[in-house]
Amino acid sequence: MEQKHEAGEGVHPLTHGDRAGGPGGAPGPRDGTGHAGHAGHAGHAGHAEDIEDAEAVRRPAGGRETSRANRGWWDRNADEYQNDHGDFLGDARFVWGPEGLDEAEAELLGPAEQLRGLDVLEVGAGAAQCSRWLAAQGARPVALDLSHRQLQHALRIGGGDPGRPGFPLVEADARALPFADGSFDLACSAFGAIPFVADPERVFAEVARVLRPQGRWVFSLTHPLRWSLADEPGPEGLTVLASYFDRTPYVEEDGAGRTVYAEHHRTLGDRVRELVGAGFRLEDLVEPEWPEWNQQVWGGWSPLRGRLVPGTAVFVCTLA
Numbered sequence: 001m002e003q004k005h006e007a008g009e010g011v012h013p014l015t016h017g018d019r020a021g022g023p024g025g026a027p028g029p030r031d032g033t034g035h036a037g038h039a040g041h042a043g044h045a046g047h048a049e050d051i052e053d054a055e056a057v058r059r060p061a062g063g064r065e066t067s068r069a070n071r072g073w074w075d076r077n078a079d080e081y082q083n084d085h086g087d088f089l090g091d092a093r094f095v096w097g098p099e100g101l102d103e104a105e106a107e108l109l110g111p112a113e114q115l116r117g118l119d120v121l122e123v124g125a126g127a128a129q130c131s132r133w134l135a136a137q138g139a140r141p142v143a144l145d146l147s148h149r150q151l152q153h154a155l156r157i158g159g160g161d162p163g164r165p166g167f168p169l170v171e172a173d174a175r176a177l178p179f180a181d182g183s184f185d186l187a188c189s190a191f192g193a194i195p196f197v198a199d200p201e202r203v204f205a206e207v208a209r210v211l212r213p214q215g216r217w218v219f220s221l222t223h224p225l226r227w228s229l230a231d232e233p234g235p236e237g238l239t240v241l242a243s244y245f246d247r248t249p250y251v252e253e254d255g256a257g258r259t260v261y262a263e264h265h266r267t268l269g270d271r272v273r274e275l276v277g278a279g280f281r282l283e284d285l286v287e288p289e290w291p292e293w294n295q296q297v298w299g300g301w302s303p304l305r306g307r308l309v310p311g312t313a314v315f316v317c318t319l320a
Helices: 065-090 129-136 148-157 199-212 224-228 269-276
Strands: 012-015 054-056 121-125 140-145 170-171 184-190 213-224 248-252 259-263 280-286 312-319
Touching: 054 065, 065 148, 065 259, 121 199, 129 140, 129 148, 140 269, 148 170, 184 199, 199 213, 199 269, 213 224, 224 269, 269 280, 269 312
Parallel strands: 121 140, 121 184, 140 170, 184 213
Antiparallel strands: 012 170, 054 248, 213 312, 248 259, 280 312
C-alpha cells in the first residue's frame, strides 16, 4: 500500500496528464515574486489593488492562515502575472529568477542529458514552464502548485496536445506533499512556495521525505538581503529601511482584518540550518549577477539594483 500524505489545505489532481498514477500514485506559478511596497520582500509588481482596502502590516502569521491567504492571492492574480511575465518566462523555459539565469546554461540540476528518465517534482510550479522544459529533456516531471488558477494556465499552455501538459499537475500545499516516500529523484522550485509559507522547515522535511537517497533539491528565492532594502527598482531601492535580522512576516489585511497575502523572511544562516535540519547537504549557493542583455524591470528587480546587490539566491542541495 502506498503511503500518501494529505495536504492540510486539500489536494486536487487537476489532470492526470499522460502519467496517471505517477510517482507515489499521485498525478502532478510559478509561485512568482512578492508585493510592491515592503522593504525587501519579493515584489508582486504592485498588485495590491486586487483587494482595494488592503493594508500592509508586520505581524505574526501562522501556517494555515498564510497558505489560505496566498492561495487566494495567486488565484486572483494569476492572469495578470502570466500576462505580464509570460513572455519572459516562456512556455517551456527553466528560468531561476528575474536576472534570467537559464537552467539550460547553468545546469544546477545537472547536465541536461542526465535528466532523461528522472522523476522530478516541481514545487510551486505556476503555469509549469519549468516542468515543460524538464519534460522536453526526457525527464518525468510532476508540477505542484497551491493555486488552482495558476494550474489552469498550465493547462492553457498545454504540451503535446492542446489542454494537456503531457505530465501530471497537482494542486496541493507544499507543506504536506501528497506523494509516497522516495517517489522522486530530483525536486526543484523557481521562486515557488518557500517564501510564501510560515514554516519552511516543514516543506524541506516533506521534500526530503519524497526524495530517493542522494536526491537533489534545488530552489531559488528572493535573496534574503533584499528584506532590509526598499522594494523599489530605482536608487531608493538601495536604502536600508529595516533590519536584516527582523523575521516578522509581511502581511496584507483587508478592511475586516483578514489576511489576504503573507510573506516570510529568513536569513541565509536560517536557510542553511533549515536545510541541514531536514537532512540536506548544501552543495552550492548561487547568487546570479545581472546580465547586460537584461533590461527589464520586474517589481523591485532592475538593472540598476541587480548590478550592485544580489536579488536572487539559488540553493543547490543533496539529500545526505
